[in-house]
Amino acid sequence: MWLHRYAKFVSAATVLLIVAGGLVTSTGSGLAVPDWPTSYGWNMFTFPMKHMVGGIFYEHGHRLIASGVGFLTIILAAWLWKAESRRWMRMLGLIALGAVCLQGLLGGITVLYFLPTAISTAHAGLAQIFFCLTVAISLFTSRGWTAPAHDPVDDRALRTVATATTAFIYLQIIVGATMRHSDAGLAIPDFPLIFGGILPPEWTPQIAVHFAHRVGALVVTLAIAATAGHVVYHHPERSELRRPALTLACLVLAQVTLGAFVIWSEKNVAINTAHVVVGALTLATSLVLTLRSHQVRFGRTALAAAGVRGTLTASEARA
Amino acid sequence: MHLRLLAVLLVLSFGVVACGGGSEPPAQAPATQEPAAAPAVDPATAATVSGKITLEGTPPANAPIRMNADPACVAANKGQNPTQETYVSEGGGLGNVFVYVQSGLNGTFPAPTTPIVFDQQACRYHPHVFGVQVGQPVEILNSDSTLHNIHATPKTNAEFNTAQPIKGMKTTHTFTAKEADVVVPFKCDVHGWMNAYAGVLDHPYFAVSKPDGSFSIPNLPPGSYTLGAWHEKSGTQTLQVTVAAKESKTDANFTFKVAAGAN
Numbered sequence: 001m002w003l004h005r006y007a008k009f010v011s012a013a014t015v016l017l018i019v020a021g022g023l024v025t026s027t028g029s030g031l032a033v034p035d036w037p038t039s040y041g042w043n044m045f046t047f048p049m050k051h052m053v054g055g056i057f058y059e060h061g062h063r064l065i066a067s068g069v070g071f072l073t074i075i076l077a078a079w080l081w082k083a084e085s086r087r088w089m090r091m092l093g094l095i096a097l098g099a100v101c102l103q104g105l106l107g108g109i110t111v112l113y114f115l116p117t118a119i120s121t122a123h124a125g126l127a128q129i130f131f132c133l134t135v136a137i138s139l140f141t142s143r144g145w146t147a148p149a150h151d152p153v154d155d156r157a158l159r160t161v162a163t164a165t166t167a168f169i170y171l172q173i174i175v176g177a178t179m180r181h182s183d184a185g186l187a188i189p190d191f192p193l194i195f196g197g198i199l200p201p202e203w204t205p206q207i208a209v210h211f212a213h214r215v216g217a218l219v220v221t222l223a224i225a226a227t228a229g230h231v232v233y234h235h236p237e238r239s240e241l242r243r244p245a246l247t248l249a250c251l252v253l254a255q256v257t258l259g260a261f262v263i264w265s266e267k268n269v270a271i272n273t274a275h276v277v278v279g280a281l282t283l284a285t286s287l288v289l290t291l292r293s294h295q296v297r298f299g300r301t302a303l304a305a306a307g308v309r310g311t312l313t314a315s316e317a318r319a
Numbered sequence: 320m321h322l323r324l325l326a327v328l329l330v331l332s333f334g335v336v337a338c339g340g341g342s343e344p345p346a347q348a349p350a351t352q353e354p355a356a357a358p359a360v361d362p363a364t365a366a367t368v369s370g371k372i373t374l375e376g377t378p379p380a381n382a383p384i385r386m387n388a389d390p391a392c393v394a395a396n397k398g399q400n401p402t403q404e405t406y407v408s409e410g411g412g413l414g415n416v417f418v419y420v421q422s423g424l425n426g427t428f429p430a431p432t433t434p435i436v437f438d439q440q441a442c443r444y445h446p447h448v449f450g451v452q453v454g455q456p457v458e459i460l461n462s463d464s465t466l467h468n469i470h471a472t473p474k475t476n477a478e479f480n481t482a483q484p485i486k487g488m489k490t491t492h493t494f495t496a497k498e499a500d501v502v503v504p505f506k507c508d509v510h511g512w513m514n515a516y517a518g519v520l521d522h523p524y525f526a527v528s529k530p531d532g533s534f535s536i537p538n539l540p541p542g543s544y545t546l547g548a549w550h551e552k553s554g555t556q557t558l559q560v561t562v563a564a565k566e567s568k569t570d571a572n573f574t575f576k577v578a579a580g581a582n
Contacts, residue, residue: 054389056466
């Protein structure tokens with residue numbers, strides 16, 4: 001259970017890192033520290049605190065938190081390697097470690113090359129993947145996964161709709177990151193209308209990506225409604241599905257509201273950052289629901305063999 | 320074996336995030352002075368074009384700058400209420416307009432070796448608008464007791480983002496090509512209110528208007544020219560002028576309007 005608690009701690013630290021990253025872009029501080037991996041020539045860990053001012057506070061703070069999450073991930077990977085009997089879980093720990101290292105490199109490259117949209121978007125996209133990895137590790141190490149109280153739900157329709165929803169959310173986040181890093185957040189300045197109408201009167205790359213993000217929001221909202229509706233209608237008694245489904249519905253409502261306020265407030269820093277963070281939480285919640293819908297496919301035998309050392313297997317728990 | 324692999328990854332990860340310099344970064348040496356270039360025009364026939372930039376209507380109040388993000392900036396501006404320099408206007412004139420010969424010149428013009436000094440002082444850029452010739456050094460100076468980054472975002476020349484963490488630090492930059500958009504924006508990503516503009520041309524015929532709107536472009540070869548006048552918010556205007564040998568033309572006037580939504 002300590003491994004599970006630690007994995008949840010790493011997930012929470014990653015949320016903090018996403019907050020810090022969102023603040024960097026929301027405040028336009030991405031290039032406040034021009035060099036990397038040094039900070040104004042200092043080793044990043046010896047950079048004087050008195051110089052943490054203005055945009056440096058956000059950018060250097062992001063680097064420090066990222067380093068902290070990197071070290072937490074090293075420990076997580078090592079712990080999984082030592083304690084996990086499931087080979088794929090050990091691999092998952094190493095993949096998470098590789099992802100956080102690659103993420104650090106992307107962050108450095110995007111600074112050195114003046115925030116090219118493609119690299120910055122990849123940095124944002126990989127952040128979500130890393131967050132999802134930590135959440136998945138948390139789920140896979142939980143008692144609810146290794147020793148479930150009930151047989152996992154076997155619902156093909158749920159698997160399909162939940163998987164599609166998670167994929168839509170991730171695509172929507174990528175479109176949003178592209179919009180964010182191409183400075184297209186206010187390319188369409190009004191909401192819910194678009195230049196006072198339904199469609200843009202002219203098309204530029206920035207207007208197109210902004211428009212795509214709005215269409216994506218509609219698709220994701222409908223997908224989440226379908227998933228949550230399916231769970232509530234077909235599996236109301238299964239709390240492990242109902243809770244994430246209802247949370248997902250609340251999160252998407254909050255996210256659409258925040259998106260509207262991003263426009264109305266002309267990209268207020270706090271609202272803009274909250275929009276990024278709630279997007280990540282929406283993705284993670286949908287992932288949890290999706291993985292639980294697939295839990296039955298891991299197989300009872302695999303579940304029985306999957307117990308973390310020192311914890312009950314699924315069979316033992318059921319006995 | 321696996322633990323060894325993890326140990327290697329740990330060391331590599333630490334190296335990625337932690338490698339780099341140690342103590343205070345060294346300040347760069349100031350640019351060396353070179354002999355002045357030969358004049359590109361015959362002084363006996365040189366003409367002068369001057370005029371005034373007029374701002375139509377009442378100049379808007381410039382946005383106040385809140386420097387709370389950096390105590391050093393607050394201290395440097397103690398007792399003052401700094402504002403942006405978007406609309407600098409005295410007596411109906413408009414300052415900080417970059418006026419330049421847009422077309423009509425022939426030949427090449429050697430770049431001056433005297434550097435343009437571009438200072439960061441009291442967390443502001445000085446000057447706010449300036450002109451520089453291709454090949455002419457721009458000496459960027461940090462006169463503040465805080466860190467600045469100098470981030471230029473040209474379209475034609477290479478973008479650069481230079482760190483100046485130490486007071487008194489100097490960095491020399493030289494633009495290598497005429498800027499397609501004429502003006503290169505500068506900003507400090509540490510202090511979001513800091514911005515400045517440099518007109519980058521391949522000739523020396525440019526000026527920046529004073530707060531009363533007056534400007535003068537001297538030493539111009541006789542001929543017909545298109546003058547451009549650029550303002551950071553009110554856009555660009557052009558004007559045709561013809562000057563004879565030794566003529567001092569004084570009516571090259573422009574009238575700008577306050578940009579919609581300015582400030």
